[in-house]
Amino acid sequence: MHYEKNRSRLLTSNRPMPDFRVVGADGPWLHLADGGHVFDGSSGLLCVNVGQNSQSVQARIQDQFAQYSFGGAAVIQPHIQMELMDRLCRAVSRPDDSVALATCGTLGVEIAIGLARNITRVRDRKKRGDILTSNLSYHGNSTLTLALAGNHARRPRPDDALGLGPSFAAPYPPTHDHGDGDCNASCADEIAQAIDDRGQENVAAVLIEPVNGTTGGAYVPPDGYLRKVAEICRERDILVIHDEVLTGLWRTGLPLASQHWEGCEPDIVILSKGLGAGYTPVGAILVSPEIAPYIRHEDADALPAMGTMAAHPLMAAACLGVLDDLEAIDHEALRRRGQQLGEGLHDLLAAPNVRDVRGLGFLYGVEVTAGSLWPLMRAAEERGVFLYPFTGAGEPKTEGLVVAPPLTSTDGDIEFLLSALGEAAASLT
Numbered sequence: 001m002h003y004e005k006n007r008s009r010l011l012t013s014n015r016p017m018p019d020f021r022v023v024g025a026d027g028p029w030l031h032l033a034d035g036g037h038v039f040d041g042s043s044g045l046l047c048v049n050v051g052q053n054s055q056s057v058q059a060r061i062q063d064q065f066a067q068y069s070f071g072g073a074a075v076i077q078p079h080i081q082m083e084l085m086d087r088l089c090r091a092v093s094r095p096d097d098s099v100a101l102a103t104c105g106t107l108g109v110e111i112a113i114g115l116a117r118n119i120t121r122v123r124d125r126k127k128r129g130d131i132l133t134s135n136l137s138y139h140g141n142s143t144l145t146l147a148l149a150g151n152h153a154r155r156p157r158p159d160d161a162l163g164l165g166p167s168f169a170a171p172y173p174p175t176h177d178h179g180d181g182d183c184n185a186s187c188a189d190e191i192a193q194a195i196d197d198r199g200q201e202n203v204a205a206v207l208i209e210p211v212n213g214t215t216g217g218a219y220v221p222p223d224g225y226l227r228k229v230a231e232i233c234r235e236r237d238i239l240v241i242h243d244e245v246l247t248g249l250w251r252t253g254l255p256l257a258s259q260h261w262e263g264c265e266p267d268i269v270i271l272s273k274g275l276g277a278g279y280t281p282v283g284a285i286l287v288s289p290e291i292a293p294y295i296r297h298e299d300a301d302a303l304p305a306m307g308t309m310a311a312h313p314l315m316a317a318a319c320l321g322v323l324d325d326l327e328a329i330d331h332e333a334l335r336r337r338g339q340q341l342g343e344g345l346h347d348l349l350a351a352p353n354v355r356d357v358r359g360l361g362f363l364y365g366v367e368v369t370a371g372s373l374w375p376l377m378r379a380a381e382e383r384g385v386f387l388y389p390f391t392g393a394g395e396p397k398t399e400g401l402v403v404a405p406p407l408t409s410t411d412g413d414i415e416f417l418l419s420a421l422g423e424a425a426a427s428l429t
Helices: 003-007 055-067 079-091 105-124 143-148 185-198 225-235 292-296 313-328 331-350 373-382 411-427
Strands: 022-026 029-032 037-040 098-102 130-132 203-208 239-243 268-271 283-287 354-360 363-368 388-393 398-403
Touching: 037 411, 055 313, 079 098, 079 283, 079 313, 098 105, 105 143, 105 203, 105 239, 105 268, 105 283, 105 292, 130 185, 185 203, 185 225, 203 225, 225 239, 331 354, 331 363, 331 411, 354 398, 373 388, 373 398, 373 411, 398 411
Parallel strands: 130 203, 203 239, 239 268
Antiparallel strands: 022 029, 029 037, 098 283, 268 283, 354 363, 363 398, 388 398
C-alpha cells in the first residue's frame, strides 16, 4: 500500500497536524506501530469524552446488532431511540424536553434553526426566520452554518456567504475591544441592538456557544452575560439556542456548560461530540416543553429533514453505552481533576511563550505568542502528548492549544499531561 502517495488523495485537514500510525487504543492512550504510545490530550477532535475501547459501548452495540442493525423510526417502532431520549434528557436535567436525533453536530445546528423558525412563525407570527450569531462563533461545517457564524479561518469568501454573517460581538477581548475595560454582562446589549436593528418580527433565534470552543480557545463568558442574553430574548419573543456540541455532557464539569450560571436556560440545546464520544456520529436537538407543541401545530411547516441515518439503532445503542460510562464517573473526582488540570495549566504562564490560560472543567485554551503554536505542538508530541490547535480569533489572530483530555482520565494521566506540556513549553525558551 503506497500510503504517502495515496494520502494526498484523501481530502482532509491541510493543517500541519501529526499523522500517527495507531495500532491500538485504550482509554486516553493511543498505541503506535513503533511501540510507543501517545496521550490524547484533546479527546481526539474534542469528542472522545469517555476514552477508547469502552466495554459499555461495545456491549450495547453487540446487543442491538443481534436484534437488527437498521430501522428508521418511521419504519420500526423507535424503542431504543426513545430510551436514548429519556436517558439523555434526564442526564442533562431537562427531563421533559422533546428530542430530534441527527447524524452530526452540523446537521443538529441546521435542524435547530429549522425548528426555531417553525416555532416562532406559529407562536409569534414571525415574518422571517433570521438567526443571529457572534463574530467568534463556530456552528458547523456546512455552507449555511459556515456562512452564518464567525469563525475567521473557515468563513467562506463574501461572495459565497449566502448574504449571511455574524450579527454581534462575542464578549471576549480578541473581537470586542470596547475601550472601557474588560467585557461584562452589558456586552449583551449588542444583541438587543442587533435584534432591534433587524426588527424583532424578523428574528427567530439567537444561536450562541455558552463557552467558546475552538475558534477563540475556551473563552468563558463574563458572569451575568448569558442570563442577560436570555432576558433580552424573552422580552422580544426571540428563542435562545445553545450550541453545546463541544461543551455538553460534562466537558466543562457539569452536564451542560450553561449550568455554571443561573437564569440562562435555553429554549433549544444542541449536543453531539460528547454524546457519540467518537464511537458514532450523532446530533441531538433538545426542545423545551413550553415550545415543542408548536412544532406539530397545524400551521407549522414540515419538520426539517433529518437524514436516512438519523436515529439509527446502532447509533442510539452506542450513545446509551456512552451515557452508561458518563453516569458511572465519580463526578466529585471529575470536578477535582478539572481543578487539578486548570491549576496545572495556569502554571504554564511562567513560560515566556504562553500568553493566557482560560477555561472550565476539562476544557482549556492555552494561548501562545505568534509563531509558537506548531513548535509547541511538536515539542508536546515528542513527549508523548497530542493536543489540538486553535487559530483565527481577532486581528492579529490568536493561536494556541486546546487542552481537553477524556473525562475518564486518571490523576496519573493528568499529571503526565501537565508534566509533558510544561516541559514542552519550557523547551521553547
